[in-house]
Amino acid sequence: PTAAPEPRVPAEDAEQSPAELPWGDQATTSRPTLQISPSTLPPAAPRPLPDSPGGAAEAPTAAPAAVFPTRGAERDVPGSASEESQETTTSTIITTTVTTTEPSPVLCSMSFHDPEGYIDSTDYPPLPLHGYLQCTYNVTVYTGYGVELQVKSVNLSDGEVLSIRGVDGDALVVLANQTLLVEGQVIRSPTNTISVYFRTFQDDVVGTFQLHYQVFMLSCNFPRRPDFGDVTVMDLHSGGVAHFHCHLGYELQGPRVLTCINASRPHWSSPEPICSAPCGGTVHNATIGRVLSPSYSGNQSGSVYCVWAIGAPPGQKLHLHFEKLLLTERDRMVVYSGNTNRSAVLYDSLRADSVPFEGVISDGSAIRIDFLAEEPAAATAFNIRFEAFERGHCYEPYIQNGNFTTSDPTYNLGTTVEFTCDPGHSLEQGPAVIECINMRDPYWNDTEPLCRATCGGELTAVAGVILSPNWPEPYTEGEDCIWRIHVGEEKRLFLDIQLLNITNSDILTIYDGDELSARILGQYVGSGGPQKLYSSSPDLTIQFHSDPAGLIFGKGQGFIMNYIEVSRNDSCSDLPEIQNGWKTTSHTELVRGAKITYQCDPGYDIVGSDTLTCQWDLSWSSDPPFCEKIMYCTDPGEVEHSTRLISDPVLLVGTTIQYTCNPGFVLEGSSLLTCYSRETGTPIWTSRLPHCVSEESLACDNPGLPENGYQILYKRLYLPGESLTFMCYEGFELMGEVTIKCILGQPSHWSGPLPICKVNQDSFEHALEVAEAAAETSLEGGNMALAIFIPVLIISLLLGGAYIYLTRCRYYSSLRLPLMYSHPYSQITVETEFDNPIYETGETREYEVSI
Known part of the structure; x- marks a missing residue:
């Protein structure tokens, strides 16, 4: 065997x-x-x-x-x-x-391409004896759209497999399987294809499931925000753009605008740009800006020499404010009051004992900054803010980690400015209010204060920030700080440690109460990742101690902590339903990590985040979205061999598109499409997209001439809609339609058959009758003439005889006869007899003649 x-x-x-x-x-x-x-x-x-x-x-x-x-x-x-x-x-x-x-599996495969439908397990073929089923359902939609599945029902037997997978090229990504599927759950594909895999085993009872699918618009991922810069996104869908820009003092390396490319998985047109600080540069007509320490690459070696030339508009001066200046022993910075290194020196790091806290002011409208680093090091860092101001005015003040209000935005003589600090900071080294004085050469009566992170304090606000001492600068050695936080009695505190970078000889301790003897929630040394802590009461105590020998062991960057009061339960509050939409939850209880997904009814677009997550502080990741009525149609597309005229490029409701075929082509369908709104569903066009087909392919051939007839406007081909008219010669009568029309079709055809011309029997008989009537009329006319002539002749003879008699007898009678009289035929025309109604009706007219 x-x-x-x-x-x-x-x-x-x-x-x-x-x-x-x-x-x-x-x-x-x-x-x-x-x-x-x-x-x-x-x-x-x-x-x-x-x-x-x-x-x-x-x-x-x-x-x-x-x-x-x-x-x-x-x-x-x-x-x-x-x-x-x-x-x-x-x-x-x-x-x-x-x-x-x-036993081999019974394979089945089904593909779906509709924008909406159902995947039902009852559609699989019957199982053979001792066999099992292995089915794959694939849903593929247009590029740029994804597929979302909603679980309507799922009832599987033990051992059966139901897996929902996203298709990304040749890779399959499992999105959910039978262990996580619950009724109402929504799964979205990352591409325009989603695959459902179902496998049964040899069992008497086969599981069932039903999934409802529909399309949704895919989008690009939110682009990464560059360090020291920002990004503004107009739209994440296909065709959307993202604009990048850098903070003052940084330059953009890469494209300024990215476009979301339509693909099975939409992506940006190129990688996100970065923001880097340049080594030197020239600024003309400066108003406000920054000079930053150059961005070093990790493998950079050799000395670095940078020169910045800054020029203000004519008649203005420049003010430099040293926000940060950390130089090594091998670094040097020189600030000149002019365009060259021969101008007056305003600051030289090699000769100055300290950094000028109040900054420096140029004598004219130009400043030059030279920086030399023999051995570039990461420890070197500086941030110099410059601004131009009018002569006879004070310069615009600045405060880091804070804000200010002014009585005069032009900072004229007598202007006052009041400073405030951001949360977690307090005013130090300067007054809260300064004034612009000295009429001849105005200046501030005091320097701007500093906003420094405090070392300890009592905090009672419902939310706040706790920073390491001296933040954002490194904390000093030997710090011993205690913060006590107290909120409402029916609340507790959520503490979010976002940044923790201290040395191994420093210690940060969080106590669950208002005393240092309370239970310790957390104790940290060195660096660590984000931490999230909850207190059991409305009080929390934070203690930070830095090693007095920090100069020997080094210092860390510090820490940033946010706190907020939260309710005492362990779940997020329920979110409301939205109008023209619905929501689904991933968990029965809204515990931390639970998600609520919002979807809109057909014809509506979701505005805002469609998925909200219950966060660790028992708050939702964002506000609920809302559903906005879709008031635009999708582009129906171009028509081959035609041009189109669009009334509104946005394709809002009411937009019309007029299609016109090129010469030699005929439009098949409606030439005018209008976008109209529906009560339910998205706006659609009034008709389907037309087509332009060649004239010869749709024209009707000339049907020919009828015997004893002719055509009016004879042509070889007639386009759909054109008419052809037939006429018969005299004596023939047209049988059929006088005019037939070319009807559009595949192929086009005439609206009726070719007519025929038959001899007109009525006309022929009428002609015979007329001829007979004419003959009879001639005979009757002769008899009538004779009957008239004889009496006239007799009367003439009588009259003549009487005349002769009277003349000769010279007898005058009173009788007077007219010499002229009307001829009895004077009222009879000589027109053709066929126009005389007598002959047409067959009647006979008797003439009466009176003499």
Whole structure:
């Protein structure tokens, strides 16, 4: 028998000693490699060999292979136990391989591309006997959109697998599995594809589940804010831009604007830029700025020489304020009141005993700063603030870690300024109010004060900041500070240690109460990560002690702690529902780490963070969002072989897009699309996108001429919508439609068949009747003429005779006859008889003539 593919050899069978022979010796022949199929069935029963001694030797039942001795073989066996014997003894090894077939899974795969739908486990095929199911459901949407799944129901049997995975290129990222899925939970894919994997086993009861999916717009991650700079993001979706800028004194290294690129996983167009302090530079028409110690690279070697030239507008002066100046013995800084190193020296670190606390003022409108570092070191640090001010005015004051108010923003003579400090700081080394004095050359009557972090104190505000002494400068040695915090009686305190950098010889202790004998919540030495602590009462005590020998062992950077009063329970307050949307929670109880996810109804966009987290201080990570009605349509796209005119590039509701096909093409569909709003759902266009197709592909061919007829405006091709009119020759009548139209279609066709021209029977019969009537009229006219002529002739003769008689007899009668009279035919026209209604109706008219 052949071995099954991919055999698995049990460990207990992999290494096995040779089987013992019936007479007590062991076979010394090499055992062949055994291939055991993956099966749990018992090995086949051993069968006796007829040639074996005793005729009934059997293989050991415990061995997967039976070993039987035989005699009389004609070949040597290496390593035989009886080489001196004339009989040769060999060992015959019979291997029994049991082959079983592991049931193959029933594979099923379904793909979805709709913007919304359901994945239902009842859609899988029926299971065969002793089989199991392995299904993959893939949802893929347009690039730039993601897929979010909401668990509608899940009821799985033990051992079944349901895994929701994000697809990122060739990698699969597990987003959730059967152990974490709860009804109502929402899972979002990081790309435009999400995959659901479902696997059952041989079981009478198969689990069920139902998932509702819908698309959402993917976005780029919020860009990293550069150190010593800021970033402003207009939109995180595809096409959105992020603007970067640096703080005063720093320069941007890299692109100033990044664009979110549309992809299966949207990303920024390039890496985020950084802000670095330059070594030297020139500033023209300076108003306000900073000169900072250059940004050193870790492998920089050799000396560094930097020169800054600062020029104010004409008629103004410059004031330099040394906010920070830490130089090593091998560093030197010189400040000149002019553009060259030959100008008057305002400050020289090599010759000055101390830093001028009040700063320096230029004599003219220019200042030059030279800095030389023979061996650049991280310990070197300086921060010099400069500002230009008008002659006859005081310069604008400045206070670090604080703020001020002024009575005159131009700082004219008599102006007063009042200073305040940020939380955690207090005013030192100067008054809270200063005044601009001296009319000839105005100056402040005192220097600006300093805001330094206090060493200890009593704090009763509901929230505050605790800083190491002298922050942001290093604390001094031998400090011994105690802060006592007290809030409302029904509250307790949450302490967030954001930065902790002290030496191993310094100690920071937090007590759960208002005495140093209270329970210790935490005690720290050296540097450590962020810590979050809760008090059990409304009181908290913090003690900090720095080693007096700090100059020997060094000093740390310090620490920053925030505190806030919180309620005594252990859960966040519930958040409200939002209008036109809904929320889902990841946990039944809103404990720390619980998340609430907000979603909007179709037709609405979420504004704000859609996922809020219950933080360690039992507050939510942000305010609840709200749902805003979507008032714009998505771009329907271009139409090939056409141009379009858009009334509003933002595509708000009411926007129209007019499509016009290029010459030689005909528009198929509506040429005008309008974005309109719906009560439910997002705004859509009034019709589908049209198409521009070539004229020849849609034109109707000329159908031809009807016999005894003709066309008006004959052409070879007629575009959809054009008409063709037919006429018949005289004496023929048109049967069918006089005008037919080319109807758009695939292919285009005429609205009716070709008409025909038939002889007009009525006209033919009418012509015969007219002819007959004409003949009859001629005959009647002759008889009538004769009937008229004879009486006239008789009357004429009578009248003539009477005239002669009267003339001759010279007899005058009173009778007078007119010499002119109307001719009886004067009222009869000579038009054609076919226009006379007498003949058309077949009537006969009798003429009366009176004489």
